[in-house]
Amino acid sequence: MDTFSQNNKTVAYNIYTGYWINWSKGHTLGATITLDRRDGSLLIAFLAMFVSVVGTSFWRISCLAFHSLYSTEAAQDALYHQRQAILRNSANSTSGLWSLLNVLWVWRRSAAQIKFTRTRPYQRILPIIGLAAICIGGFGTAGTFSSSISTAMGNEVLVRSPTCGLLQINSETTDMQSAATYLYPFGAELTNTYTNYARNCITDVSDLASCKAFIKRQLPTKIDRNASCPFQDGICKLDYGNIVFDTGYLDSHFDFGINAPPNERILFRRISSCAPIKTDGYQKPYQDPETRENYTRYYYTTSSQNEQGSDESFTYEYPQLSQRSIPEQGFNAMGGGKDYTIGVSSTYTFNGSYSSPPGLSLIPIPELEQPDADIHIIFLSANRILYAQIVDDPWFSAHRSSYTMKADSEYSGNTTTYQKDEPVSALACSIKEQYCDPSLPSGSQCTRFGGSTESYILAHYLAQSTKKRNIFDWISLTINVRSGSMATVPAYLEAASLAARYKLRVGYSGQLPDNQWQMEVESWHASSLATLQGAIADTAKGLSDLNLERWLVKANNTEERNICHNQKIQNSDYFNISVFGLCFTLVLGTIVICLSYTLEPMISWIQRSRNLDVYARLEWNTNETLQLQRLAHEELGAGVWNGCASNVPFTKSGERLAVLDLEDKDHPRLKAPPKTFEETQLAEMPKSNS
Structure with a gap:
């Protein structure tokens, strides 16, 4: 809560938390949710994580698009298949970028030896590297600046108090002793408080926190320091050099x-x-x-x-x-x-x-x-x-x-x-x-x-x-x-x-x-x-001294209550969340996330139902990690496979697959498994010394 010191008293503003409209930005862009620091920090952290998930989903959609774009039935070199495998299996743009850089590093000197390639490795890999870098930079920045959903709304907050009202003398509060004891000193205290504010915050241009409470640090005024006498001629000491203040129209x-x-x-x-x-x-x-x-x-x-x-x-x-x-x-x-x-x-x-x-x-x-x-x-x-x-x-x-x-x-x-x-x-x-x-x-x-x-x-x-x-x-x-x-x-x-x-x-x-x-x-x-x-x-703000309650006149109609409930001050201890920015981020991000999970099966269903681009669809499926594993084992005759066109291929329960052949440790490959359990045991037994 922002405070102003009044001698030995502290006057605090109670800040409203919840939904409201900041009319400075209009009905749509001004829709605001004010949260305290704890809740605001949690929301900003969630948004940063959410943007990261959206970035991953956008990368997956981009990979699907480029994989389909590059897919061809013609026989291709190893670089083509490695690029397609990376597009199909990289979990996010960071892992994809790293894999692509490794591929580019290995193939950078082999361009002259690739006879069936129409372009060089840089031309084939750099566009995808650029895409990955853009995703990393763009969504990383978006995650970092997710707090702008709050900072863009500024520090303006609403004051709320059950004792909002005016201090007035009426027929029931004419006791001079009470007024002299409480009411009049209160007016002097306020004048002293805001005179100190003017000296500290306007004349001296201080950076104190209390100088930042009002919507405007200082109300505008035009000053004429060489004005003519504002009264009849003859009474002023100066014909010119007098002073005129004009606030203009204060809104x-x-x-x-x-x-x-x-x-x-x-x-x-x-x-x-x-x-x-x-x-x-x-x-x-x-x-x-x-x-x-x-x-x-x-x-x-x-x-x-x-x-x-x-x-x-x-x-x-x-x-x-x-x-x-x-x-x-x-x-x-x-x-x-x-x-x-x-x-x-x-x-x-x-x-x-x-x-x-x-x-x-x-x-x-x-x-x-x-x-x-x-x-x-x-x-x-x-x-x-x-x-x-x-x-x-x-x-x-x-x-x-x-x-x-x-x-x-x-x-x-x-x-x-x-x-x-x-x-x-x-x-x-x-x-x-x-x-x-x-x-x-x-x-x-x-x-x-x-x-x-x-x-x-x-x-x-x-x-x-x-x-x-x-x-x-x-x-x-x-x-x-x-x-x-x-x-x-x-x-x-x-x-x-x-x-x-x-x-x-x-x-x-x-x-x-x-x-x-x-x-x-x-x-x-x-x-x-x-x-x-x-x-x-x-x-x-309401009363800071209950002794003044007898002079308090509270709001008694809709308009007065609206004014009481819509007083803005500035306070940096709270988070103002843009409802428009929050909804835009969540809705657009949710659409991207949903598309990343639904776009592939939707396209696959359309292609199957209309027999369109069969090769690209099947290449996308078979380039998936589990399908590549299936292809390697199946080529050696290991296992009887089902679900070969789906995401997860599988064998009969208990079937043994190929194992690594370690005869050449610099060139490991798969080999067919032993045909029986007994053969496996014999193969694992140490050779006798004869």
Whole structure:
């Protein structure tokens, strides 16, 4: 079972073994049997042996054909008869090849002495040697590659679980304490797991086994790193150099691994646009009347009840940090703030208007509004982190000279450190989604773009049948509820989502590139797509924590159950057997084997019934080992023989046949047996010395 590590937990996928159809290869070629390693190994071993038997049978059929082709009533030389005997009696292509090579070796120098031969030995033997070599090579290779019946089907397997379902809050599961204890941490765990997957498997291109679980290692995305400001002019820090991600149309079958025929597939598209935005003109100082603590409040949203800039409609606030004035500081001193702080504010569009998380009623300011997209603002504070070099990145920007770090005994020279230009910087992202039904007529296949919640509703009404509506509802709800967007990554993981964090050492940072913010956003986007893949696969996998069972909504119709039972992942621990390849091999091989046993008697029966080619038939029979033995003994008058035209000749019980004459040990031959038992005894008695 493939696994993903989640802190101290292991989430395992239960793999289905049995018959199924991999629709990536079509109904016929996609018919598959998944077996565990033991059963798969036994089947592959059987197929290798079966192919070997088929090769032997094919050789026997070929021998029958060539023996009949070469058969002639005219008197022939010894080479002819030896070749015919080998064709008749070699058990397989290997023994036949060896015998033919021996014959060719012996006769190679005798060509000039053979007066009645129309061709040389090479011309008469090499074609059969070639046939034997082809049989050995062809069927040997076929036996070796019989495992291709499995490898050709790849490593795609189905996930099956009795707890396949979605995690949803409903009227019966609104206990906040339970949700805070189990449900919300579970979402953070998943985000962390698939963020690590993105870092290890996509960014670092690792070869870890866990990197090969999904149908696609990485979902495709087009990235424009020099995009114009996605919001109204004046709010972006950069006119160009912003970033846009477009996934294109992701296929539920080929990209998400939901195994389904073409008419049951859907498409999903997400476009995410991000840009660093200005804080000047969108911030105000604020003092808490109770604690007297000073804050800076940022206003990128307005309240439906309040005007922009009012104390009640602020988007984000952060305490004002006192600036320490230390003219000199040793390089190894513990200075600076040790980490970043991340905050995320989100508003969600629906039918052209916006909503925010429960308890709030914020909408984006006009400069950020996009009626078909959710708006997420990510706030970054570097606190008292000190940078070794000036940072020109628009989100991490640090140009304020801070402390002069004085070298100690281990280092030489002094260095100036820098602090972030402003306590908090902001990054705004608009995210919109779209669903399509490729089975609909062109021009009416897709919904319009909308936010994450809105697109789910639009997908529901795009479907033209109950069956397709159930498919849309299950997949879109999985995407909406379990995967989130790229803004989910910093919202859940906060500072841990930043790659810049890994350049920190006790509050000091190494040099950051000018496009560090783009690298962060690209990492979030990759993590969100990995989470999307994982959320769909994990829905089919079922629960790993029984504490979550109260929020589990299981599949309750045929389409939802089909999706649950047809989730594909990759797993190399199992064998996928091609039913087409298996049947083709077994059927064709069985035909060849059956022909090798039935072709000879069928041809013999036809020839006898119609009196056709009597010589070739009888020569085939008499060239058989037992018949050649009969001919040798019968020629000496040994035995009264029956079955002389069949496969097995026989004599009367007790009849004695010829024996070897060993007078010339270099030329052994048969001689007639003694006529009586007494003569045999006398012949075996030692001669007396007289």
